[in-house]
Amino acid sequence: xxxxxxxxxxxxxxxxxxxLLTKKAGSLDQKQDCSPVVTCLGMRTPRPQVDxxxxxxxxxxxxxxxxxxxDVLIETMGGVDDAKTLITTALARGKHVITANKALIATxxxxxxxxxxxxxxxxxxxxxxxxxxxxxxxxxxxxANDKVTSIRGIMNGTANYILSxxxxxxxxxASALATAQELKYAEADPxxxxxxxxxxxxxxxxxxxAFGTAPAFDQVTTEGIRKISPTxxxxxxxxxxxxKHLASAQRHSNGYTLQVQPRLLPKEHLLAGVNDAMNGFxxxxxxxxxxxxxxxxxxxxxxxxxxLADLTSILNLSGNKAAGxxxxxxxxxxxxxxxxxxxxxxxxxxxxxxxxxxxRLQHILDTHSIQPKAHATASSDxxxxxxxxxxxxxxxxxxxxxxARTLPxxxxxxxxxx
Ligand SMILES: NC(=O)c1ccc[n+]([C@@H]2O[C@H](COP(=O)([O-])OP(=O)(O)OC[C@H]3O[C@@H](n4cnc5c(N)ncnc54)[C@H](OP(=O)(O)O)[C@@H]3O)[C@@H](O)[C@H]2O)c1
Numbered sequence: 001x002x003x004x005x006x007x008x009x010x011x012x013x014x015x016x017x018x019x020l021l022t023k024k025a026g027s028l029d030q031k032q033d034c035s036p037v038v039t040c041l042g043m044r045t046p047r048p049q050v051d052x053x054x055x056x057x058x059x060x061x062x063x064x065x066x067x068x069x070x071d072v073l074i075e076t077m078g079g080v081d082d083a084k085t086l087i088t089t090a091l092a093r094g095k096h097v098i099t100a101n102k103a104l105i106a107t108x109x110x111x112x113x114x115x116x117x118x119x120x121x122x123x124x125x126x127x128x129x130x131x132x133x134x135x136x137x138x139x140x141x142x143x144a145n146d147k148v149t150s151i152r153g154i155m156n157g158t159a160n161y162i163l164s165x166x167x168x169x170x171x172x173x174a175s176a177l178a179t180a181q182e183l184k185y186a187e188a189d190p191x192x193x194x195x196x197x198x199x200x201x202x203x204x205x206x207x208x209x210a211f212g213t214a215p216a217f218d219q220v221t222t223e224g225i226r227k228i229s230p231t232x233x234x235x236x237x238x239x240x241x242x243x244k245h246l247a248s249a250q251r252h253s254n255g256y257t258l259q260v261q262p263r264l265l266p267k268e269h270l271l272a273g274v275n276d277a278m279n280g281f282x283x284x285x286x287x288x289x290x291x292x293x294x295x296x297x298x299x300x301x302x303x304x305x306x307x308l309a310d311l312t313s314i315l316n317l318s319g320n321k322a323a324g325x326x327x328x329x330x331x332x333x334x335x336x337x338x339x340x341x342x343x344x345x346x347x348x349x350x351x352x353x354x355x356x357x358x359x360r361l362q363h364i365l366d367t368h369s370i371q372p373k374a375h376a377t378a379s380s381d382x383x384x385x386x387x388x389x390x391x392x393x394x395x396x397x398x399x400x401x402x403x404a405r406t407l408p409x410x411x412x413x414x415x416x417x418x
Contacts, residue, residue: 002035003315006070006095008042008061008086009077010050013100013127016304017074018050036311039069042077042086065090072314074307075099084108091119098310100127100303106201110214110328117327122317124310124326129155129202132302133295134309135281139209140326146285148210152248155202157277157297158186158193159225159245163262164275166233167242173228185277195224196260199247207249207258210283212329219335220258228262231378232413235348235385238376241266243415244274255336264346264387264417342392344373344417348385349403351410358384360407368399387417 005021007014021038041052042061058064065073065086073090075097077083083104087097097116099105105112105125116123126136130153139148154160158180165176177194180186192198200220208215225245236243246263249256265272270292274280279297284290296302351357354377361384365372371389378385388396396414403412 002037003311004039004069004071005036005074005311006040006042006064006067006072007038007074007076008064009075010041010043010047011076011078012300013303013307014041014074014076015047015050016300017076017307020301020304020308022051036072036315040064040067061086062089065093065095070095072096072098072311074311075101075104076307077101078103080104080107084112087112087123088115091115091121091123094119094121096122096124096314098122098124098127098307098314100125100307102128102198102201102205106204106215106217109205109208110330113327122310122314124313125205126310127303127306129205130279130281130293130306131157131295131297131299132305133279133281133293133297134306135206135293136209136326137309138281138283138291138293139206143210143283143285143288143291146287147251148283148285149251150249150284151203151206151210151281152246152271153203153206153281154244154271154274154279155199155247155281155297156193156196156245157279158190159196159199160274160279161185161277162194163225163228163233163243163245166228166230167237170230170234172230173226194226196222196245196247199245199260200258203247203249203258203260206281207256207333208328209326210249211251211256211333213256213331213333214328216258216333219256219333220260222259223261225262227413229413231350231381231383232346232348232385232415234378234381235376235383236264236346238378239264239346239374239385239387241387241417242272244271246271250336252336255334257336258333262415264415266418342390344390345388345396346385346413346415346417347388347400347403348383348413349407349410350381350383351407352382354379354382354384356407357382357410360403360410361386364399364402364406367402368395370395370399 042064162176281293349357372386374387
């Protein structure tokens with residue numbers, strides 16, 4: 001008996017899933033006893049390019065959740081409230097659910113997973129993080145018997161594309177964003193991607209799976225990339241590194257820190273080599289040590305492929321009856337304040353002249369006993385920058401406050417290093 005599939009939301013990813021399941025179905029057929037068959041679409045706006053031959057098409061997606069012709073509902077609509085109602089209804093009607101929706105899982109993942117467990121159905125979301133990169137499987141299966149201590153990654157292709165374009169062409173943030181929009185890497189409203197919300201959604205899902213807690217989106221400290229200037233990109237390069245938008249989750253003895261922020265990495269770091277719209281994930285765990293995962297983080301077919309991987313997991317369940325859901329822990333993560341950690345720092349000062357910027361920065365570093373380990377200037381921009389040795393957060397904040405107070409017209413930029 002084939003596994004009957006309903007797809008709700010037939011946009012970029014939904015069409016990718018439909019294409020792989022209908023036009024490329026042969027590869028799945030050969031491997032499975034009971035091949036998946038698309039029976040229904042939930043499509044509120046008719047799309048002439050979608051071939052609906054032989055399919056039941058509902059304008060109201062809830063009818064897919066109610067349909068007796070569906071065993072697995074694939075949610076590829078996005079958004080939170082309607083998607084939550086849809087998935088809750090589908091699970092209540094005994095369907096397995098697969099979703100690509102990180103915003104939904106980051107905010108309601110725990111309650112939905114609990115509902116799935118109680119209903120004995122699967123709720124799977126490999127496509128919600130990392131596109132074709134199987135990072136959810138890594139955390140829930142490959143490293144399930146290890147203790148993950150940290151995850152760092154480039155999880156948003158749009159922000160990474162913009163920073164890569166700025167580094168490659170020396171262009172401004174605004175111009176790199178405009179190019180990303182022309183190439184459809186960025187939405188007309190890019191805020192979700194460039195201000196770090198999208199990465200924060202993904203990070204909180206990964207952190208919850210790695211640390212056995214509930215997803216806690218409100219605990220992610222988030223800083224976007226709008227303030228990164230061509231001067232910072234140039235100085236980073238002169239200092240032997242590059243600026244990336246990193247999402248990081250760290251386990252500490254007294255809790256966790258979850259952060260999305262620009263970070264200057266040495267150019268030898270594996271994450272420094274993740275360019276354009278690609279994603280990369282570095283996971284550190286006690287037994288495996290450092291492992292690294294890289295690939296296309298978005299796009300119709302890479303994302304659809306991860307949805308099909310979830311479909312395969314559901315097919316592999318015995319008799320298609322047992323729940324194979326990805327479960328989160330119950331507790332909220334204990335937030336650990338980042339200022340207990342000590343990092344290296346990139347500090348850039350732009351003043352009336354390069355000389356003024358350099359002298360002032362040097363003086364303040366000396367006053368606070370902060371050791372510089374590298375130094376560079378951009379004379380055409382009257383800017384100077386240092387990378388410091390590891391420095392306690394409190395000391396750093398005092399020094400930055402003093403720069404701002406004693407040189408109020410200067411432009412000051414601080415980015416964490418390493
Ligand atoms: N695009 C990617 O590369 C990618 C990668 C990983 C994960 N995802 C996730 O996949 C999901 C879909 O993304 P997408 O890029 O495919 O979006 P999309 O191209 O905008 O498609 C979404 C589709 O869902 C429909 N839809 C949205 N809200 C709906 C609602 N409340 N009721 C009924 N239909 C609704 C839209 O219909 P209308 O045309 O009527 O608006 C549209 O056809 C999102 O959760 C996204 O975060 C996307």
